[in-house]
Amino acid sequence: xxxxxxxxxxxxxxxxxxxxxxxxxxxxxxxxxxxxxxxxxxxxxxxxxxxxxxxxxxxxxxxxxxxxxxxxxxxxxxxxxxxxxxxxxxxxxxxxxxxxxxxxxxxxxxxxxxxxxxxxxxxxxxxxxxxxxxxxxxxxxxxxxxxxxxxxxxxxxxxxxxxxxxxxxxxxxxxxxxxxxxxxxxxxxxxxxxxxxxxxxxxxxxxxxxxxxxxxxxxxxxxxxxxxxxxxxxxxxxxxxxxxxxxxxxxxxxxxxxxxxxxxxxxxxxx
Amino acid sequence: xxxxxxxxxxxxxxxxxxxxxxxxxxxxxxxxxxxxxxxxxxxxxxxxxxxxxxxxxxxxxxxxxxxxxxxxxxxxxxxxxxxxxxxxxxxxxxxxxxxxxxxxxxxxxxxxxxxxxxxxxxxxxxxxxxxxxxxxxxxxxxxxxxxxxxxxxxxxxxxxxxxxxxxxxxxxxxxxxxxxxxxxxxxxxxxxxxxxxxxxxxxxxxxxxxxxxxxxxxxxxxxxxxxxxxxxxxxxxxxxxxxxxxxxxxxxxxxxxxxxxxxxxxxxxxx
Numbered sequence: 001x002x003x004x005x006x007x008x009x010x011x012x013x014x015x016x017x018x019x020x021x022x023x024x025x026x027x028x029x030x031x032x033x034x035x036x037x038x039x040x041x042x043x044x045x046x047x048x049x050x051x052x053x054x055x056x057x058x059x060x061x062x063x064x065x066x067x068x069x070x071x072x073x074x075x076x077x078x079x080x081x082x083x084x085x086x087x088x089x090x091x092x093x094x095x096x097x098x099x100x101x102x103x104x105x106x107x108x109x110x111x112x113x114x115x116x117x118x119x120x121x122x123x124x125x126x127x128x129x130x131x132x133x134x135x136x137x138x139x140x141x142x143x144x145x146x147x148x149x150x151x152x153x154x155x156x157x158x159x160x161x162x163x164x165x166x167x168x169x170x171x172x173x174x175x176x177x178x179x180x181x182x183x184x185x186x187x188x189x190x191x192x193x194x195x196x197x198x199x200x201x202x203x204x205x206x207x208x209x210x211x212x213x214x215x216x217x218x219x220x221x222x223x224x225x226x227x228x229x230x231x232x233x234x235x236x237x238x239x240x241x242x243x244x245x246x247x248x249x250x251x252x253x254x255x256x257x258x259x260x261x262x263x264x265x266x267x268x269x270x271x
Numbered sequence: 272x273x274x275x276x277x278x279x280x281x282x283x284x285x286x287x288x289x290x291x292x293x294x295x296x297x298x299x300x301x302x303x304x305x306x307x308x309x310x311x312x313x314x315x316x317x318x319x320x321x322x323x324x325x326x327x328x329x330x331x332x333x334x335x336x337x338x339x340x341x342x343x344x345x346x347x348x349x350x351x352x353x354x355x356x357x358x359x360x361x362x363x364x365x366x367x368x369x370x371x372x373x374x375x376x377x378x379x380x381x382x383x384x385x386x387x388x389x390x391x392x393x394x395x396x397x398x399x400x401x402x403x404x405x406x407x408x409x410x411x412x413x414x415x416x417x418x419x420x421x422x423x424x425x426x427x428x429x430x431x432x433x434x435x436x437x438x439x440x441x442x443x444x445x446x447x448x449x450x451x452x453x454x455x456x457x458x459x460x461x462x463x464x465x466x467x468x469x470x471x472x473x474x475x476x477x478x479x480x481x482x483x484x485x486x487x488x489x490x491x492x493x494x495x496x497x498x499x500x501x502x503x504x505x506x507x508x509x510x511x512x513x514x515x516x517x518x519x520x521x522x523x524x525x526x527x528x529x530x531x532x533x534x535x536x537x538x539x540x541x542x
Contacts, residue, residue: 042408043343043405043408043524044343044524044526044527044530045526045530045533045536047523047524047533048523049320049523049533049534049536049537050533050536050537050540052537052540052541053536053537053540056540063537063540063541064541072314072315130401130410134314134518134519136518137313137314137518137519138514138515138518138519139401139514139518139519141412163511164435164507164510164511236435236507239435240434240435243409243410244409247405247407247408247409247410248405248408248409248410252318252319252320252523253314253315253318255315255316256315259315259316262316262318262320262321263320263537263541264541265316265320265321265324266320266321266323266324266334266534266537266538267537267538267541267542269321269323269324269327269334270323270334270335270534270535270538271538271542
């Protein structure tokens with residue numbers, strides 16, 4: 001999961017009229033902002049095992065937190081029915097901005113979540129490949145995170161795992177121009193985005209729910225996770241296109257909730 | 272990579288006549304041995320971040336070694352032409368034993384490798400999903416390790432990355448009965464195994480070469496790696512079947528060769 005792009009959402013609102021004009025998809029309109037490229041990554045000394053050292057104050061929980069995400073989802077994790085939460089995302093019939101942050105590719109969009117007695121607003125959705133959460137130890141080729149927050153800074157993530165199979169209309173449209181943002185910092189437009197089928201998918205299946213963390217620095221805890229237990233499907237060609245751009249961006253699974261942080265553990269063991 | 276199954280190869284030789292008889296694939300012949308199920312895994316406290324603690328003497332290098340595998344393969348890693356080594360695997364026209372070790376699925380087979388001035392003998396090949404090595408940071412859905420050793424205990428691994436695409440005759444045949452070994456400890460037979468196309472693939476492309484380690488406990492170093500730079504392809508349906516059984520079994524990528532071990536590093540940083 002990445003930082004919130006509230007400023008990006010604002011910038012998007014400013015340029016939105018151009019999206020609906022004849023400039024749609026032409027890249028002729030001026031960009032109102034630049035996309036900040038992440039300083040963390042998934043390899044070597046900028047990878048997950050060293051996020052703490054990148055900023056020991058801000059990222060302390062990455063190495064010491066005991067409710068860290070992602071985790072293995074099994075019978076020890078609570079489930080509920082998807083219709084116990086209300087998840088809606090605005091339509092973008094002319095597409096939305098699509099950004100390469102280096103650590104992921106992200107689409108800033110508006111939407112709402114009512115869950116656990118709280119009202120959240122959507123900031124963005126983004127992608128991990130392979131999946132970060134595993135169901136009964138099995139990973140999936142992709143995972144999508146819709147990141148929500150409340151005015152008092154509570155965070156919730158609605159997550160979908162993605163398997164290989166039939167094409168998914170929404171995902172095909174999201175990724176139609178991904179080749180145009182192969183370099184971190186680049187932006188383009190998605191195709192038309194309509195979320196009714198995705199909202200129905202969530203509503204029609206069980207969801208895993210638990211309190212965990214952001215899966216990227218600063219690994220903040222107290223994040224409420226709502227993960228559809230039924231994976232979506234995507235076609236293999238689209239998956240390949242996405243993987244070419246994102247490459248590997250999944251944090252390793254963390255210890256069981258409440259157990260010692262796996263990095264704190266190895267530090268204790270090696271001393 | 273897993274432990275050598277020299278005893279299994281021996282056992283296979285004992286039952287080999289049955290493989291060529293009308294009992295082929297029928298499970299009617301008696302098993303000569305049981306398959307030892309791995310005590311390490313890829314989740315929680317038996318996962319890669321805690322392999323050291325599972326046996327601090329045997330597995331010390333997992334947390335302190337500075338030439339650990341897998342790594343990111345990029346322009347800093349030496350390449351050679353595949354025809355600079357000689358890789359041959361015996362044919363098994365009636366199939367070979369196929370074992371679920373818990374940590375991977377493995378086929379004990381005979382073969383030879385001449386590389387770096389040494390003559391090696393093949394012990395087995397096995398699978399990781401997703402891939403352990405990444406080329407220019409990109410992972411692949413699968414990786415195959417052919418594990419060789421010399422009488423004086425030198426180890427070499429010939430590795431193939433696997434992308435999604437067209438069916439691969441050899442891999443389709445290897446995996447034809449994988450549903451019969453869904454539980455760790457179970458064994459079955461592969462379909463017919465003929466390696467000429469694989470040998471030619473290795474010979475016809477560049478290979479990455481470096482000195483690293485076993486990617487599983489005890490993480491022994493001094494292992495010579497020979498990794499084909501050109502991925503094979505496998506069809507999506509077969510990949511799904513394999514992933515259902517193996518689930519996730521890739522160690523996270525290690526630090527650059529000669530750099531501090533990422534676990535030693537976090538221990539140093541957290542104290």
